[in-house]
Every structure is written in structure tokens, then in C-alpha cells.
Amino acid sequence: MATEKALALVLRTTDWSETSRIATLWTLGLANVRGLGKRGRRLRSNFDSALDLLTLCSIVFLRKSSGSLDQLTEAQVVQRFPRLSTDLPALYAAYYVAELLSDWTEDYDPHPSLFDEALETLRALGTAGVATGPRLARFELVLLQELGYSPVLEACAVCGKPDGIPGAGPSLAFSAAAGGVLCAACQPRQRDRRPLSLAAWQALRALGESGEAWRREWGPAVRAELRQVLGQYVTYLLGRRPRLLPYLGS
Numbered sequence: 001m002a003t004e005k006a007l008a009l010v011l012r013t014t015d016w017s018e019t020s021r022i023a024t025l026w027t028l029g030l031a032n033v034r035g036l037g038k039r040g041r042r043l044r045s046n047f048d049s050a051l052d053l054l055t056l057c058s059i060v061f062l063r064k065s066s067g068s069l070d071q072l073t074e075a076q077v078v079q080r081f082p083r084l085s086t087d088l089p090a091l092y093a094a095y096y097v098a099e100l101l102s103d104w105t106e107d108y109d110p111h112p113s114l115f116d117e118a119l120e121t122l123r124a125l126g127t128a129g130v131a132t133g134p135r136l137a138r139f140e141l142v143l144l145q146e147l148g149y150s151p152v153l154e155a156c157a158v159c160g161k162p163d164g165i166p167g168a169g170p171s172l173a174f175s176a177a178a179g180g181v182l183c184a185a186c187q188p189r190q191r192d193r194r195p196l197s198l199a200a201w202q203a204l205r206a207l208g209e210s211g212e213a214w215r216r217e218w219g220p221a222v223r224a225e226l227r228q229v230l231g232q233y234v235t236y237l238l239g240r241r242p243r244l245l246p247y248l249g250s
């Protein structure tokens with residue numbers, strides 16, 4: 001059994017016994033590691049506090065055979081995100097990030113750029129002047145892109161025709177099942193379609209393409225629509241509604 005080292009974000013923790021805790025960690029280069037760590041019997045050890053939810057830590061662990069938990073032997077805090085605990089919408093958004101990463105990334109399947117995006121999101125959330133909704137939307141769009149589910153926005157997601165988008169104007173629609181926008185001709189056949197405003201269509205494109213677009217001032221109506229469209233799409237892809245989704249602001 002070889003010892004491995006990794007930079008890891010704590011996505012979930014469960015007390016296993018009085019002296020040990022199970023942590024689901026998402027690592028740079030290895031994706032999810034589920035590990036069992038022993039902790040101090042009486043005092044809360046450094047190891048223990050490094051395994052707090054949403055802490056970035058450096059870990060050393062022994063990889064176990066498939067199906068069993070990896071053994072965590074060391075954990076040290078690298079970074080905490082203290083602003084999250086002072087801002088409830090930001091905290092819910094951060095829990096949502098952890099939920100999506102925990103449930104949606106395969107064990108040992110690395111996504112380095114998604115790891116960076118997750119950390120940037122956690123650093124930005126709760127900062128004065130940062131709107132939670134657009135920042136979270138940017139994270140969701142990067143996640144979808146990494147997993148191969150980027151919404152189709154430049155042409156009809158069903159027939160592939162580029163005409164009518166965005167010229168379709170008021171009749172533009174989005175379908176989670178189709179995986180993107182729909183031209184006027186294809187809309188009647190997609191039962192789950194919902195109207196998509198031109199402003200929301202533009203916001204989805206901008207947030208997907210640029211790592212800075214979330215800093216712009218997006219109006220409340222667009223933010224609310226983005227939240228609904230992305231929430232519906234993520235729910236469809238996951239096959240269930242994320243637990244934190246109802247708590248998210250826009």
C-alpha cells in the first residue's frame with residue numbers, strides 16, 4: 001500500500017465513532033477520496049479541525065482497495081473560508097458547491113480546472129459587493145462544461161439550427177431534457193420547455209464563456225431567472241433535486 005499526498009477540499013464529514021471521522025475529500029488530481037481518520041480522544045486535534053467541512057487541507061493517506069475507505073494519516077489546514085460563516089446566502093451556496101462536487105464527480109476522476117473554480121468560488125462568496133447568484137452560476141456552468149453537459153446556447157439543442165437564436169426574441173425557450181435552447185419549430189415537442197428571456201440567454205453565454213462576467217451587475221430579474229433555469233437543468237441531470245437548491249438565493 002502506497003502513501004499518497006494531496007491538496008483536498010473537505011466536502012462531507014460524518015462521525016464514525018468517538019475517535020474517528022469519515023471525510024469525503026475532493027482532491028486536486030484524484031477527485032474524491034473517502035477516508036477514515038482517527039482523531040484525538042479528548043482534545044480536538046489539528047487533524048480533527050483540518051477535516052471541518054469546506055476546509056482546504058493537505059492530506060496524507062493510504063489508498064485502500066476499491067470499495068473500502070482510504071486511511072487518512074495526516075491532515076493540515078491550508079486555507080479556511082471564514083467569510084462564509086458571516087453570510088447565510090453565501091454559506092448555503094458553498095454547501096451547494098460541496099453537494100454537487102460530492103455527488104457528481106466520480107471517485108478518482110480528476111478535474112483540475114474544476115478544483116480551481118471551486119476554490120475561487122469559495123473565496124469570492126461572502127465578499128462585500130459579490131452577488132452570490134452570478135458567482136454560483138459561473139461555478140455551475142464550469143461544472144457542467146467539465147462533465148460534458150454545457151447547455152447548448154448557440155443553436156437549437158434539438159435540430160441544431162442556428163437561425164432564430166437569439167432572433168427568436170420573446171419565443172426563445174430552454175429545455176433541460178433537450179440540454180439547451182429551442183428554436184420556435186422544436187418548442188412544441190419539448191414538454192419541459194420554459195421561456196427564456198433574451199437577457200438570461202445573454203447572461204448564460206457570458207457566464208459560461210468568461211471567468212470575469214460574474215463581477216458585472218446583473219439585475220434581479222435576470223439573476224432570478226438564471227437560478228431557475230440552472231436549478232431545473234441540474235435537477236434534471238442529477239435525477240433529483242439537490243438538497244440545498246431550495247435555500248439558494250439569486
Ligand SMILES: [Zn+2]
Pocket residue numbers: 156157158159160161182183184185186187
Ligand atoms: Zn430546432
